[in-house]
Amino acid sequence: EAGVAQSPRYKIIEKRQSVAFWCNPISGHATLYWYQQILGQGPKLLIQFQNNGVVDDSQLPKDRFSAERLKGVDSTLKIQPAKLEDSAVYLCASSLHNEQFFGPGTRLTVL
Amino acid sequence: GNSVTQMEGPVTLSEEAFLTINCTYTATGYPSLFWYVQYPGEGLQLLLKATKADDKGSNKGFEATYRKETTSFHLEKGSVQVSDSAVYFCALSPTQGGSEKLVFGKGTKLTVNP
Numbered sequence: 001e002a003g004v005a006q007s008p009r010y011k012i013i014e015k016r017q018s019v020a021f022w023c024n025p026i027s028g029h030a031t032l033y034w035y036q037q038i039l040g041q042g043p044k045l046l047i048q049f050q051n052n053g054v055v056d057d058s059q060l061p062k063d064r065f066s067a068e069r070l071k072g073v074d075s076t077l078k079i080q081p082a083k084l085e086d087s088a089v090y091l092c093a094s095s096l097h098n099e100q101f102f103g104p105g106t107r108l109t110v111l
Numbered sequence: 112g113n114s115v116t117q118m119e120g121p122v123t124l125s126e127e128a129f130l131t132i133n134c135t136y137t138a139t140g141y142p143s144l145f146w147y148v149q150y151p152g153e154g155l156q157l158l159l160k161a162t163k164a165d166d167k168g169s170n171k172g173f174e175a176t177y178r179k180e181t182t183s184f185h186l187e188k189g190s191v192q193v194s195d196s197a198v199y200f201c202a203l204s205p206t207q208g209g210s211e212k213l214v215f216g217k218g219t220k221l222t223v224n225p
Contacts, residue, residue: 004154031211042115042200042215043155056212091155098210102147102155 002026004103006092012109018080021106025073025094031055033100034067034077035091043091049075082110113138117201117216124191124223132186132219134175134201141207144168144177144184147200149218155200158186162208191223 005024013019025032030051035043046065048055051072060067064083069075079086089105118133136142146158146168159168164179173188184201201216 040217042202042217043213044215045212048211093155095210098208099157099160100210100213101157104152104154 004092004094004101006090006103006106008106009104010107010109012111013082014111015084016081018078019082019108020076020078021090021092021108023075023077023092023103025075025092026096026101029094029096029101030072031095032069032075033093033095034075035093037089037091037105039088046077079108082108084110086110113142113203113205113214115201115203115214115216117199117219119217119219121220121222124221126193126223126225127190128223130186130188130191130195130221132199132201132221134184134186134216136182136184136201136203138182138203138205140205142203142205143207143209144175145202145204145210145213146173146175146184146186147202147215149198149200151197158199160210191221193223193225196221196223 032049034046037043046060047057049069067077087110091105092103093100114137143162145160147155148158159170161168161177167176175186198218198220200218202213
């Protein structure tokens with residue numbers, strides 16, 4: 001079974017630019033999560049989708065971050081405009097029965 | 112609120128040494144507890160979990176026991192191998208038996224030398 005796919009794996013941008021990350025969950029997994037992992041810290045949940053609806057986005061900085069999951073499958077996370085403190089690894093995970101499976105992440109560097 | 116505190120690393124051990132990584136948590140209700148592992152260049156993988164007090168999770172020689180009285184979930188392995196070198200994360204879900212809304216500790220980097 002294919003795992004969670006993410007792209008790009010690495011991205012370098014300048015502050016105030018915009019960036020988008022893509023996630024393809026494991027087939028059939030209804031729940032999808034985006035996490036932010038700053039260097040030296042554990043992952044922090046940004047948003048949780050159930051199919052194409054948002055379940056929890058309480059920790060998403062909505063002034064600059066947005067996410068969508070059209071058709072309840074793939075998802076994109078966007079940052080506009082980016083700040084230096086957004087430098088982190090952005091992880092996508094999906095789950096079906098009480099276990100989350102993580103993708104390899106996208107490492108974002110904001111200069 | 113919910114939080115996880117784990118021992119700071121890095122931890123460096125020789126092969127076949129005993130490993131303990133401490134983890135304590137703060138949560139209301141009856142959380143589920145997890146250990147995740149992140150090998151170099153790879154994504155997070157679930158190592159083991161426990162969903163209620165006194166449960167012991169185990170996998171690949173690693174064990175952790177859910178201790179409600181001490182709010183702890185320490186990770187142990189009797190004899191580590193070089194291939195165990197990775198970053199280990201303790202996490203909780205406030206949902207009993209579930210895995211949603213995971214809250215992670217900061218991670219502990221383990222290096223095992225031959």
